[in-house]
Amino acid sequence: MRGYVELFRLGKTYDTHDGPVVIVEDFDLNLAQGEYVSLLGHSGCGKSTVLTMIAGLNSISTGGVVIDGREIDGPGPDRGVVFQSPCLMPWMTALDNVMLGVNQVYRHVPKRDRVDLASYYLNLVGLGSSLHKRAKDLSQGMQQRVGIARAFALKPKMLLLDEPFGMLDSLTRLELQEILLEILVRDQVTTVMVTHDVDEALFMSDRVVMMTNGPRARVGAIFSLPFDRPRNRAEVLEHPEYYEYRRKMIEFLEHQDYRKQHGEREESESAEEPAHSLSSP
């Protein structure tokens, strides 16, 4: 199957004091346009490494990434990235922080339209009354909203999220998950999210990709979720298969834990033959 986004035999080798270490190897995955895929796996297995390679922020050692028919070669405005912490310019307003990218990507568009675009997304994330507040005066949750608005305002083909809600309190986290999903459904942006949170992955994703332990981490299992969109949290939680999927994901992680403790390698597992899968990729 060819996808809107294709990761083919993606691999990363880092040079370390002890020599080169293959962290990710033969990571194969196709995404359909508008699909939401989460990457789940143990700490240090290489989730962020995969994400930053797709973002073009981390060089690719083997294989490649094709987005909408074009192989990527470095970062670009077709991919919006949201990290755990948004790294805003603290002295600039929320609006000006979003305008930084908008001005670069849409430099030939009249200024009024650029301001409208940035304001539109800041409104969507609930910051309509804080456009002119300086970033340093915003709470962590508000700063993360600016980061999300900044990514969407560039109208990317892909959104790459690295634990985007990891630093937020649980109420803000739930609220921002829902806001993000609303905008994603509206804009049909293909998304990859790294998370440690099984429930977050279940609520947000169309598919959850479980990574094996590193080194040489790869796709260990893929779960295709049966929950309808637009998502309603209560309906998802009450879905008859919710806890079955949750159980299988935790079981996968526990199995990986066991293998790590017993020094077992992943030789028998591959993307083509998932270790656990409720439905095929």
Ligand SMILES: Nc1ncnc2c1ncn2[C@@H]1O[C@H](COP(=O)(O)OP(=O)(O)OP(=O)(O)O)[C@@H](O)[C@H]1O
């Ligand atoms: N620049 C680098 N040089 C050498 N090793 C690196 C580098 N970046 C990451 N690593 C190593 O690669 C492995 C994977 O790191 P990565 O951050 O991708 O994992 P992760 O699954 O996202 O971890 P976490 O869940 O803890 O955020 C880790 O062992 C890490 O120490």
